Amino acid sequence: MSFVHLHVHSEYSLLDGLSKVDKLVQRAKSLDMPALALTDHGAMFGAIAFYEAAKRAEIKPIIGIETYMAARGMRERDPQQDQRSFHLLLLAENDQGYQNLLKISSASQLEGFYYRPRIDHDFLAEHSEGLICTTGCLSGEVPRALQAGRFDYARELLDWYMSIFGPDRFFFELQHHEIPELLEINQKLIDLGGRYNAKFVATNDVHYVDPEDAELQDILLCIQTGSLVSDPNRMRMTDPSYYLRSTQEMQQLFGDVDGALSNTLSIAERCNVDLDFKGYHLPDFDVPQGYTPETYLRSLCEAGLQKRYGTHADTPQVRERLDYELRIIHEMGFDAYFLIVWDLCRFA
Known part of the structure; x- marks a missing residue:
C-alpha cells in the first residue's frame, strides 16, 4: 500500500510553510x-x-x-x-x-x-x-x-x-x-x-x-x-x-x-492537470466582421504599404516582400500576435 500527501504547504504559504x-x-x-x-x-x-x-x-x-x-x-x-x-x-x-x-x-x-x-x-x-x-x-x-x-x-x-x-x-x-x-x-x-x-x-x-x-x-x-x-x-x-x-x-x-x-x-x-508549455497561447483578438486575423492583418499591411511606398507600392519587389513576410507570419501562427502588438503600439 502506497500513499499520497494531499495537504501540503510550501514556502509559498508565506511565513507559515518552511518547505522548499x-x-x-x-x-x-x-x-x-x-x-x-x-x-x-x-x-x-x-x-x-x-x-x-x-x-x-x-x-x-x-x-x-x-x-x-x-x-x-x-x-x-x-x-x-x-x-x-x-x-x-x-x-x-x-x-x-x-x-x-x-x-x-x-x-x-x-x-x-x-x-x-x-x-x-x-x-x-x-x-x-x-x-x-x-x-x-x-x-x-x-x-x-x-x-x-x-x-x-x-x-x-x-x-x-x-x-x-x-x-x-x-x-x-x-x-x-x-x-x-x-x-x-x-x-x-x-x-x-x-x-x-x-x-x-x-x-x-x-x-x-x-x-x-x-x-x-x-x-x-x-x-x-x-x-x-x-x-x-x-x-x-x-x-x-x-x-x-x-x-x-x-x-x-x-x-x-x-x-x-x-x-x-x-x-x-x-487529478490530471496539464501545465506543459506547448505551442503559443495568445489572447483572442477581435477582428471586424468579415475578417479573419490573417485577412485583417493583410488589410492593415496593404493600407500601410500605400502610405509608406505610395506609387511604388505595387512594384514587384515590394509586393513580393509583403507576401513573403505575411506568409511566414501566418505559417507560424502569429497573425493574432502581430495584431495585438499593432493595437498596443496604436494605443501608446
Whole structure:
C-alpha cells in the first residue's frame, strides 16, 4: 500500500510553510510516493515551480489550494463578525478545475481580502467544476462546528457541500497531530460518514519536510505574529509532526479507517492537470466582421504599404516582400500576435 500527501504547504504559504518545493518533491520521491499535492494558504504562487519540479522527479503533481471561507459573505468586512475565516482544501481534478482554482485565488485576494484572502459559498458553488474538496483541517467549517457542539449546523454544512460536489468529489478529511480535540473530531466525522456514505481521506498538515525542521518553522511563525520565541502564550504548532510522514507512519495512524489511505491514491489518479508549455497561447483578438486575423492583418499591411511606398507600392519587389513576410507570419501562427502588438503600439 502506497500513499499520497494531499495537504501540503510550501514556502509559498508565506511565513507559515518552511518547505522548499524541490526538497518536498525529492523527499516524496525518496519515500516512493507516486504523486504529491501542493495546497498553499490562499495562493497559487508556487504552482508552476512545483509542477515543473514534480515532472523532473517523475512524480505526479497535484495542484491545489487551502482557501479561506468567509464567516459570512466574502465582501463583508465587519471587525466583529468577519475577522475569522475557515480553511478549505481544494484540488484540481482537471484543467477546468485548475482554471477555477485560479479564479478562486484571484478573487479571494482582489475582492474578498479581509485579514485573509477569502471566498464564500456562493463563489465556490459557481466555480466548483473540476474540483475535489475535503472537510479540511481542524480550522475547517465542519470541524469547527463539530468542535463547538453545533451538530445540526455541521450536518447542514455537509449537506451543502455534498449538494455542490457530490459524494465522488467531497471527502471527509482525517488528520493526526497532538491536538487534544482532533481525535474527537475525527471520530465525529467517522460517525457522520454513514449518513452520507462518505469517503475518507487521511492527510498530514505538512508545513515542513523533516521533523528536525520544526524549530525553523516555529521561528517563521514568530516572525508572522511578531512574537518572541520565549513567549509562552504565542501561536505555535502543537508538536513536531507537521512533516512529510512516510506511508508506514500514515498506515499506523489511519490503517483502521476504510479507504483513508487508498483514497489518496484514487484522488491522485483522477487529478490530471496539464501545465506543459506547448505551442503559443495568445489572447483572442477581435477582428471586424468579415475578417479573419490573417485577412485583417493583410488589410492593415496593404493600407500601410500605400502610405509608406505610395506609387511604388505595387512594384514587384515590394509586393513580393509583403507576401513573403505575411506568409511566414501566418505559417507560424502569429497573425493574432502581430495584431495585438499593432493595437498596443496604436494605443501608446
